[in-house]
Amino acid sequence: MRRIIISGGPGGGKSSLLEALREAGFPCIQEVSRELIRGQVAANSQCVPWKNLACFAKSCLDKMIADYHVASDRSLTFFDRGIPDIIAYLRFGGISVDDDFMVMAKKYRYDSNVVIAPPWADIYVNDSERWQTFSEAQALYSEIKNVYDELGYQMIELPLAPVEQRVAFTLTKLERIEYK
Template identity: 70%
Template structure:
């Protein structure tokens, strides 16, 4: 079955959409980075994106591969970000992209259609794991969109709309069951 990516810049409503899809009965994989940030901060580790992005990217890659391999193949699964997002974050951070990230992005392929949430200032907030400004979130969104396009994915932009409308839009684009 399909492994569908929901991506976009920080604070654009991705996680809220995933929660709504999960509530509707779909299998969903949460964003890896938030949990890893919490774990690394609790350990007082330097392997957090604002101190050592390269180290943090490797942690994310390891967990994203595990998540990719562990989903039930018979179910439609939505992922809050995918391996290509790591490449975008590294580029955005001005860091080189090691071959392991490119090889993983090519090997672990998601469904061809990727949904991307555009910057949405009305809902954007900073929190413990989201340190970027709204402007940085917008620039990161552009880099994410570029990476997915370069890797041959069809990028579909989500509307700036309430979560229910985003769910309906996503499912309609996938030509799946209607959201009740």
């Protein structure tokens, strides 16, 4: 089983790619943070990233570990972000990363190849769960790449192209990479 992370800064087209992969029949695990934000906002909780990033990160970690275990037995399962993304968000937010996050990032290893969506100004939009400016999204993208690199992952950068081309690019690249 290969657990493939699709990562990148906010607004790079990850969710569109995941949706297209899902429509093509691949099992996909949705982004944890959007689901958690909606629930926390509805509950009028303080455990949202713009009020208490540490609390929010812990909630994300717990959910990502649970999602890791429900990955399909099929050959590929795609994840909209992985545990290393939490570490990048914490660092970007200036919050020290508890050892627990690094331990879990090393324990719950995904496929060694991470598909990463670069910042793309033409498609970037703010919404109720994406509050960062485009320049913040670019800086966060850099931090995400740094964390994945630090943890020994190889990045496959997506082209700035329509989603259909991104799907073909992703599947072609993954077919050519020997399973590790």
